[in-house]
Amino acid sequence: MRTFIIRRVIYGLAVVWLVSFIVFGLSRAAGDPRDLYIDEYTTTESWEAMGREMGLDKPLIVQYTLWFGNALTGDFGRSMYHRTSARAVIGERIRPTLELTLGGLFFAVITGFPLGVLSAVRRGSVWDYIGRTFALYGQALPAFWLGVMLILIFSVQLKWLPTSQRGDWTHFILPGITLGWGASAAFVRLVRSSMLEVLDSEFVVLARAKGVATRWIVWKHAFRNALIAPMTFAGVLLAAYLTGTVVTETVFAWPGLGRLAVQSVFNNDFPIMTGVVMIFAGFFVIANFIVDLLYSWADPRIRLE
Amino acid sequence: MKHYIKLGLIAFGLFAVFAFSACSSDEETTTTEAPAPAAKEAPAKEAPKPTATSAPKKEAPAKEEAPAKTVTQDVVIGVPAICPPIFNNRFLTGSCFERVQMWGFTEGLTWMKHAPIPVQVDEDVPEKSMVESWEHDDTANTLTWTIREGIKFHNPDFGTVDAEDIAFSFNEAMAEGSTFNRAGQLRAWIVSIEAKDGKVFIQCKDTGCQKDWIRQQSNYNGQTASITSKDAFDQLGEEASLADLDNMTGPFRATKWVAGSTIESVGVKDHWRHPPHLDSMTFVEIPETSVRTAALVNGEIHLSDLPPKFVAEAVEKSGGSAQQIGGGKGQGWFASGQFWAQTDYLGAAGEGNDPAARPGYMHDDDHPWIGEWGNDESMERAHKIRKAMGHMVDGEKLNNAIFGGLGSAAPLAYFGWTPDMPEWKDEWFIDYDPDKAQALLDEAGYSDCFTVPYWIPPDVTVVIDPEFAEAVAQFWSDGGCKVEIEKTAYSARRPTLVSRDLNVFFAWNTAGAASPKDTNGVGPWVPRAGSWNGGFEFPDELGKLHPVIDAEPDSDKRRAYNEQVTGFVADWHIFISKVESTPYWALHPTVAEWNPYQGNIPYFGNPQTIKMKE
Numbered sequence: 062m063r064t065f066i067i068r069r070v071i072y073g074l075a076v077v078w079l080v081s082f083i084v085f086g087l088s089r090a091a092g093d094p095r096d097l098y099i100d101e102y103t104t105t106e107s108w109e110a111m112g113r114e115m116g117l118d119k120p121l122i123v124q125y126t127l128w129f130g131n132a133l134t135g136d137f138g139r140s141m142y143h144r145t146s147a148r149a150v151i152g153e154r155i156r157p158t159l160e161l162t163l164g165g166l167f168f169a170v171i172t173g174f175p176l177g178v179l180s181a182v183r184r185g186s187v188w189d190y191i192g193r194t195f196a197l198y199g200q201a202l203p204a205f206w207l208g209v210m211l212i213l214i215f216s217v218q219l220k221w222l223p224t225s226q227r228g229d230w231t232h233f234i235l236p237g238i239t240l241g242w243g244a245s246a247a248f249v250r251l252v253r254s255s256m257l258e259v260l261d262s263e264f265v266v267l268a269r270a271k272g273v274a275t276r277w278i279v280w281k282h283a284f285r286n287a288l289i290a291p292m293t294f295a296g297v298l299l300a301a302y303l304t305g306t307v308v309t310e311t312v313f314a315w316p317g318l319g320r321l322a323v324q325s326v327f328n329n330d331f332p333i334m335t336g337v338v339m340i341f342a343g344f345f346v347i348a349n350f351i352v353d354l355l356y357s358w359a360d361p362r363i364r365l366e
Numbered sequence: 367m368k369h370y371i372k373l374g375l376i377a378f379g380l381f382a383v384f385a386f387s388a389c390s391s392d393e394e395t396t397t398t399e400a401p402a403p404a405a406k407e408a409p410a411k412e413a414p415k416p417t418a419t420s421a422p423k424k425e426a427p428a429k430e431e432a433p434a435k436t437v438t439q440d441v442v443i444g445v446p447a448i449c450p451p452i453f454n455n456r457f458l459t460g461s462c463f464e465r466v467q468m469w470g471f472t473e474g475l476t477w478m479k480h481a482p483i484p485v486q487v488d489e490d491v492p493e494k495s496m497v498e499s500w501e502h503d504d505t506a507n508t509l510t511w512t513i514r515e516g517i518k519f520h521n522p523d524f525g526t527v528d529a530e531d532i533a534f535s536f537n538e539a540m541a542e543g544s545t546f547n548r549a550g551q552l553r554a555w556i557v558s559i560e561a562k563d564g565k566v567f568i569q570c571k572d573t574g575c576q577k578d579w580i581r582q583q584s585n586y587n588g589q590t591a592s593i594t595s596k597d598a599f600d601q602l603g604e605e606a607s608l609a610d611l612d613n614m615t616g617p618f619r620a621t622k623w624v625a626g627s628t629i630e631s632v633g634v635k636d637h638w639r640h641p642p643h644l645d646s647m648t649f650v651e652i653p654e655t656s657v658r659t660a661a662l663v664n665g666e667i668h669l670s671d672l673p674p675k676f677v678a679e680a681v682e683k684s685g686g687s688a689q690q691i692g693g694g695k696g697q698g699w700f701a702s703g704q705f706w707a708q709t710d711y712l713g714a715a716g717e718g719n720d721p722a723a724r725p726g727y728m729h730d731d732d733h734p735w736i737g738e739w740g741n742d743e744s745m746e747r748a749h750k751i752r753k754a755m756g757h758m759v760d761g762e763k764l765n766n767a768i769f770g771g772l773g774s775a776a777p778l779a780y781f782g783w784t785p786d787m788p789e790w791k792d793e794w795f796i797d798y799d800p801d802k803a804q805a806l807l808d809e810a811g812y813s814d815c816f817t818v819p820y821w822i823p824p825d826v827t828v829v830i831d832p833e834f835a836e837a838v839a840q841f842w843s844d845g846g847c848k849v850e851i852e853k854t855a856y857s858a859r860r861p862t863l864v865s866r867d868l869n870v871f872f873a874w875n876t877a878g879a880a881s882p883k884d885t886n887g888v889g890p891w892v893p894r895a896g897s898w899n900g901g902f903e904f905p906d907e908l909g910k911l912h913p914v915i916d917a918e919p920d921s922d923k924r925r926a927y928n929e930q931v932t933g934f935v936a937d938w939h940i941f942i943s944k945v946e947s948t949p950y951w952a953l954h955p956t957v958a959e960w961n962p963y964q965g966n967i968p969y970f971g972n973p974q975t976i977k978m979k980e
């Protein structure tokens with residue numbers, strides 16, 4: 062186990078390092094950052110002074126080393142658009158993104174798992190059809206459309222919930238559903254197919270023959286064994302939510318990392334852009350690491366070594 | 367059984383984390399928050415919310431610190447974007463700067479009288495302004511400003527506005543590397559600004575002092591230098607002072623400012639110029655138009671800028687009203703890259719820089735819309751291409767589809783000339799005629815059209831509607847062209863407008879029909895080296911007219927000069943307008959009164975005049 066963890070940590074660091082290399086390379090390939098500051102009055106002296114301030118007067122490898130060293134301490138430089146440290150701007154957006162991610166994941170789990178199990182256990186029943194229909198629509202509906210529809214129904218028509226913005230718990234419901242809807246549908250499909258496979262296995266037949274209660278069979282024996290695929294998906298989903306909730310954030314005016322990343326691209330704001338990408342890489346590595354560890358909990362037959 | 371417990375614990379844990387995050391969200395870290403007790407005139411930091419006229423539900427519920435008021439005037443304004451808090455002219459970015467000032471937080475040097483549409487401003491008679499009086503010495507070529515006394519910064523530590531603050535604010539705006547939008551305009555006539563004996567002295571360039579500086583430095587354009595405190599800069603340093611929320615003098619004092627999210631502010635009840643009716647004003651960023659509309663219908667926000675077709679819907683469903691702001695704007699595009707100046711005629715290239723450097727001037731086969739000045743064949747070919755691009759686009763259809771039919775597809779040439787004006791020339795108008803477009807392309811040798819690089823700034827929606835610009839691209843695609851859209855933020859791309867790099871099709875606007883035609887310093891409409899331009903420069907003989915127009919006191923002559931220079935753009939179809947859009951804001955029925963300033967750019971303004979129903 063220890064070897065596994067050490068190996069995964071090394072892999073994770075290697076991924077982060079590789080990402081940093083690519084991000085830095087692309088940011089430099091996009092042009093000289095000083096271009097954003099020049100005007101007719103920029104002299105050669107001030108151009109060079111700017112270069113010294115930004116460390117551009119050094120060889121690329123030295124520039125990279127300095128940048129990566131700073132990035133490791135969370136210092137991504139000063140945002141050209143916000144005129145403050147990129148770390149402060151990014152830090153401000155992490156919490157809203159985490160909240161939205163948890164909201165979406167919560168909805169996806171509490172709806173997708175039970176419906177998936179129900180659909181498998183009551184195969185061919187009305188519940189199964191409901192589950193499969195939900196899965197079909199869930200994966201087909203684009204988030205931007207769903208979000209606007211939910212706003213129209215629950216905010217404008219029924220006036221039950223606010224349309225957008227962060228706020229008290231009521232503000233989480235519509236963005237959470239919008240974000241979690243597609244994943245919920247995916248969970249239904251994954252849990253259903255995994256459960257069907259397990260429920261057909263010999264040890265379940267044996268348990269039934271021994272007179273074990275159905276509820277006990279489903280939740281103790283089958284469900285836990287069916288968790289591997291959904292769990293893998295949940296890990297990837299968690300990372301994806303943390304890095305890719307642009308649409309939901311935009312529709313619900315949620316000040317998260319996804320929108321910040323897109324805005325930084327529009328603004329050619331390299332410090333923010335590189336900082337956000339590095340954080341996204343970190344999220345992915347950590348999420349996958351946690352999923353790997355959870356495998357052994359869910360299925361002791363999996364030996365991580 | 368223990369598995370049920372485990373599952374239950376996991377679900378509960380997840381819920382608890384989520385609930386904790388959700389319930390504690392109003393303690394978020396903010397970009398900038400005002401220090402506790404700053405201006406004595408400011409009411410409680412957290413403005414009370416629920417009243418007969420307030421927003422139904424906001425982020426922070428009313429807490430125990432809410433003062434015991436019976437009726438408060440609170441407004442929530444929905445906008446597509448909230449820029450970072452930057453209160454130093456040197457660092458303001460193109461798409462943001464006007465928001466700082468026109469939204470009631472900072473102020474410029476002069477304040478022009480409110481004028482109804484169509485906009486006509488008496489340029490010599492500002493309303494109560496920071497500059498109380500002025501002297502112009504023709505012999506010494508200087509301008510002297512006497513500053514009104516007693517104008518307080520929100521932070522008492524920064525004292526009152528004095529000559530040092532004015533000189534500092536303008537010098538920051540003109541400093542090397544400044545991203546202030548009108549830095550080039552200031553540099554075009556100012557040699558130096560300094561504070562001396564309690565007054566501000568401006569040494570003008572040999573071409574003379576700008577004649578309509580009063581208008582240019584006013585709310586008319588929303589493009590004036592904001593006056594901030596030199597003491598703040600000296601006491602706090604550059605980085606802290608530029609984000610200090612009390613480094614301002616406007617009728618509203620921001621208490622919380624989170625870029626991309628929200629601005630909370632309170633009314634300054636003893637403001638020197640115009641105390642606001644409102645107790646609090648909150649801006650919230652809602653990027654999606656349909657969601658802003660829904661929020662207004664729901665009463666979550668009270669005012670919002672919406673595209674015309676959404677305004678009608680919002681007004682109908684909420685029972686509110688629509689408010690026009692400013693005159694119309696011609697929506698269209700520049701065929702950029704026509705850098706036809708032969709010399710650095712305004713001396714604006716800067717010492718040590720090559721005045722002939724025009725990196726965007728590429729009159730080659732890959733840029734068939736760019737003509738080479740002096741080469742008749744090249745000029746004619748490029749002109750045909752530019753006209754062909756105009757003939758491909760159906761203004762009527764765009765007006766109906768994008769602007770809900772509330773704009774106008776009637777002929778409008780650069781600078782807002784229309785057929786009812788004596789200066790009008792019929793050939794300025796390019797109608798929708800795909801056959802003519804194809805014929806012109808054939809004649810120019812580009813029957814299959816060409817690759818059209820097209821820059822659409824997505825972040826200056828009050829100036830150019832991105833949806834309109836994208837629809838134009840579709841027309842060009844339908845005409846056989848391969849359109850490559852670039853959507854870089856205006857602020858990020860702006861340096862290329864100054865450095866004469868721009869050589870793409872550039873979605874932008876021109877003045878509407880109601881804009882004054884006899885203005886001094888036609889400013890943005892006359893591009894020149896050392897300043898903003900839409901990717902073109904006049905040949906020397908015309909470009910040299912700029913300071914002449916700036917200094918011309920006679921209104922009729924100014925109009926004639928303006929026709930000469932802006933008519934040149936229309937003659938060559940460097941800019942083509944397809945729809946004159948009319949900017950509206952939607953108002954919730956709880957808004958009793960708002961008297962927005964009708965400037966030449968439809969920015970939100972005059973929030974101190976907003977009154978809510980009680």
